[in-house]
Amino acid sequence: xxEFDATSCTEMYRVMxxxxxxxxRIQALFLRDEVYGTTHLxxxxxxxxxxxxxxxxxxxxxxxxxxxxxxxxxxxxGVQELMDELLGRATGINGGRSGSMNVTARRHGYLGSYGIxxxxxAAATGAAMALQRNGGVxxxxxxxxxxxxxxxxxxxxxxxxxALPVIxxxxxxxxxxxxxxxxxxxxxxxxxxxxxxxxxxAVDGMDVWSVRDAAEAAxxxxxxxxxxxxxxxxxxxxxxxxxxxxxRYRPEGELEEWQQRDPLLRVRERxxxxxxxxDALDAIDAEESAxxxxxxxxxxxxxxxxxxxxxxxxxxxxxxxxxxEALQR
Amino acid sequence: MxxxxxxxxxxxxxxxxxxxxxxxxxxxEDVAVAGGVFAVTTGLHERHGSERVIDTxxxxxxxxGAAYGAALCGLRPVLEIMFGDFLPLAMDSILNxxxxxxxLDGEGGVPMVVRCVVGAGGRFGAIHSQTPIPxxxxxxxxxxxxxxxxxxxxxxxxxxxxxxxxxxxxEHKRLYSVKGPPGDDEPLPLGQAAVVRExxxxxxxxxxxxxxxxxxxxxxxxxQGVEAEVIDLRTIRPLDFATVLGSVAKTNRLAxxxxxxxxxxxxxxxxxxxxxxxxxxxxDVWRITTADGPVPYSPPLEDAFLPGPDRIVAEIQxxx
Numbered sequence: 001x002x003e004f005d006a007t008s009c010t011e012m013y014r015v016m017x018x019x020x021x022x023x024x025r026i027q028a029l030f031l032r033d034e035v036y037g038t039t040h041l042x043x044x045x046x047x048x049x050x051x052x053x054x055x056x057x058x059x060x061x062x063x064x065x066x067x068x069x070x071x072x073x074x075x076x077x078g079v080q081e082l083m084d085e086l087l088g089r090a091t092g093i094n095g096g097r098s099g100s101m102n103v104t105a106r107r108h109g110y111l112g113s114y115g116i117x118x119x120x121x122a123a124a125t126g127a128a129m130a131l132q133r134n135g136g137v138x139x140x141x142x143x144x145x146x147x148x149x150x151x152x153x154x155x156x157x158x159x160x161x162x163a164l165p166v167i168x169x170x171x172x173x174x175x176x177x178x179x180x181x182x183x184x185x186x187x188x189x190x191x192x193x194x195x196x197x198x199x200x201x202a203v204d205g206m207d208v209w210s211v212r213d214a215a216e217a218a219x220x221x222x223x224x225x226x227x228x229x230x231x232x233x234x235x236x237x238x239x240x241x242x243x244x245x246x247x248r249y250r251p252e253g254e255l256e257e258w259q260q261r262d263p264l265l266r267v268r269e270r271x272x273x274x275x276x277x278x279d280a281l282d283a284i285d286a287e288e289s290a291x292x293x294x295x296x297x298x299x300x301x302x303x304x305x306x307x308x309x310x311x312x313x314x315x316x317x318x319x320x321x322x323x324x325e326a327l328q329r
Numbered sequence: 330m331x332x333x334x335x336x337x338x339x340x341x342x343x344x345x346x347x348x349x350x351x352x353x354x355x356x357x358e359d360v361a362v363a364g365g366v367f368a369v370t371t372g373l374h375e376r377h378g379s380e381r382v383i384d385t386x387x388x389x390x391x392x393x394g395a396a397y398g399a400a401l402c403g404l405r406p407v408l409e410i411m412f413g414d415f416l417p418l419a420m421d422s423i424l425n426x427x428x429x430x431x432x433l434d435g436e437g438g439v440p441m442v443v444r445c446v447v448g449a450g451g452r453f454g455a456i457h458s459q460t461p462i463p464x465x466x467x468x469x470x471x472x473x474x475x476x477x478x479x480x481x482x483x484x485x486x487x488x489x490x491x492x493x494x495x496x497x498x499x500e501h502k503r504l505y506s507v508k509g510p511p512g513d514d515e516p517l518p519l520g521q522a523a524v525v526r527e528x529x530x531x532x533x534x535x536x537x538x539x540x541x542x543x544x545x546x547x548x549x550x551x552x553q554g555v556e557a558e559v560i561d562l563r564t565i566r567p568l569d570f571a572t573v574l575g576s577v578a579k580t581n582r583l584a585x586x587x588x589x590x591x592x593x594x595x596x597x598x599x600x601x602x603x604x605x606x607x608x609x610x611x612x613d614v615w616r617i618t619t620a621d622g623p624v625p626y627s628p629p630l631e632d633a634f635l636p637g638p639d640r641i642v643a644e645i646q647x648x649x
Binding site: 036037038088089092095096097098099100101102115116117118145146148149150176177178179183184185242244245249304305306307310311313 | 358359362363366384385386387388389390391414415418451452453454455456457620621622623625626627628629630633634
């Protein structure tokens with residue numbers, strides 16, 4: 001597969017650090033009642049969206065989950081506009097209407113964070129019908145729990161039948177909400193996909209370079225017209241399911257074991273082994289921390305939205321997603 | 330007697346019915362070992378075992394279909410759909426099968442209860458805050474239960490589980506921590522509204538969180554010399570319109586408070602009945618609802634969107 005390339009890997013490291021710092025600040029802000037409702041954080045899972053995003057190009061489209069801050073940031077949504085959204089401010093990417101679970105940004109190739117389990121699978125399947133015309137691909141992120149939804153079976157079969165250019169990226173983080181997925185699932189995810197005619201590949205979701213390699217191959221295959229593929233990325237969330245979950249269901253020592261494989265540490269080790277100076281990586285850490293903290297500070301000063309400015313019930317203007325002009329040709 | 334918390338009322342009703350009738354089973358996502366994400370079903374798995382209180386996959390379609398099939402064959406399933414917003418995933422077996430069976434078969438019904446958490450005000454955004462009563466309001470053969478107090482929740486849920494028909498039981502997420510008198514230990518018949526505050530000047534009818542908002546508004550109006558009668562409908566289908574009619578005959582003014590979009594909501598049905606059956610009694614009748622749009626996330630947007638006590642007071646004053 002692809003040769004290891006320290007420059008692009010360093011850039012991926014930067015985005016992974018950004019996501020981690022972002023999640024840490026969101027957790028702190030949530031506990032201070034500055035972020036509302038609920039949050040689903042992706043600490044520990046950063047390598048998956050960053051590795052996949054590195055295999056995509058402009059015009060490709062991604063559908064994320066309610067654990068979607070990493071999906072959104074990996075697609076290039078700005079820290080400030082995502083932060084402001086979660087702070088409920090008018091300057092948020094959706095004007096404060098969406099919050100954590102429902103972010104959308106089609107101009108960044110982001111079809112949305114899907115609050116309904118499995119909803120992302122369908123959105124990406126449909127996106128692939130449109131993108132098929134111009135060589136684009138669609139990506140669906142979803143959790144292990146979503147593979148028990150009808151959406152999973154129906155859409156994988158649908159995508160196979162129509163040979164759609166869609167990559168199904170299952171972030172298998174062991175737990176569906178508070179329950180170990182293996183306790184409520186039969187068979188395994190790769191076999192399910194294969195039985196529907198969708199080739200599947202197991203990927204080390206804690207290693208960004210492995211994710212990137214697998215994603216590049218799947219994307220190339222899809223662009224060439226060979227249809228969908230499923231990547232099962234084995235990963236782990238270092239935090240609870242959502243704001244109110246202390247994750248008492250984890251066996252003792254399991255979290256610590258996975259933390260040994262922290263994707264940020266793994267990529268650092270690899271880069272340092274390849275000769276990248278520790279100072280350069282420390283500088284990235286400092287820059288990303290500063291970026292997130294500055295966004296937080298600005299966000300807390302940002303204006304609140306005005307209820308009088310909520311959108312009208314029906315849309316009038318067409319908003320074309322990135323790359324859509326190619327569909328007209 | 331100590332006060333009963335709303336979530337404990339639900340739990341006690343489930344516990345009582347699981348104890349009373351071995352045909353009752355409870356299932357849903359994280360309801361058993363974890364005790365429910367809103368800590369409603371805590372302890373039931375330990376008390377009643379893995380065959381009666383069951384964790385399911387995230388598979389709403391399978392869950393509702395299985396509840397329907399199990400109900401046909403002698404079980405009395407209680408199904409939890411974690412958020413009412415996920416109901417569409419479960420809809421076919423409820424809407425196309427369970428609600429039609431009694432009509433088609435002619436013998437016996439489909440005794441299943443679907444509990445789901447609904448309502449806004451928790452900053453959960455557009456897809457975890459809806460109140461999906463209107464999605465089912467036009468479907469015949471299903472009872473729609475919408476309690477406002479802990480004692481009512483307990484009594485109505487017991488009645489729902491004992492009912493021979495499919496019942497959708499709505500639990501407003503902002504009521505879970507509300508405490509109130511425990512009430513008696515009996516099932517509370519479905520389809521009976523309650524006058525929860527008496528007054529001569531106008532009638533406010535509502536359900537769930539709206540009843541609390543209406544009561545708060547009524548207290549504020551009282552200090553300005555306006556006495557509102559507040560009716561807790563408790564069941565949206567079948568609707569106890571007789572209680573509304575009795576009140577309107579006295580007050581001649583009716584406001585219906587519904588947390589949900591103006592168009593197509595159940596408040597419109599209450600107004601239609603008022604127009605048909607009490608036109609001569611009415612000086613004024615209107616709905617206090619949300620706008621026709623989704624629930625926004627940001628606190629100032631969500632607060633302005635919801636028909637809370639401020640809106641109720643202002644509208645009543647505005648139309649005086």
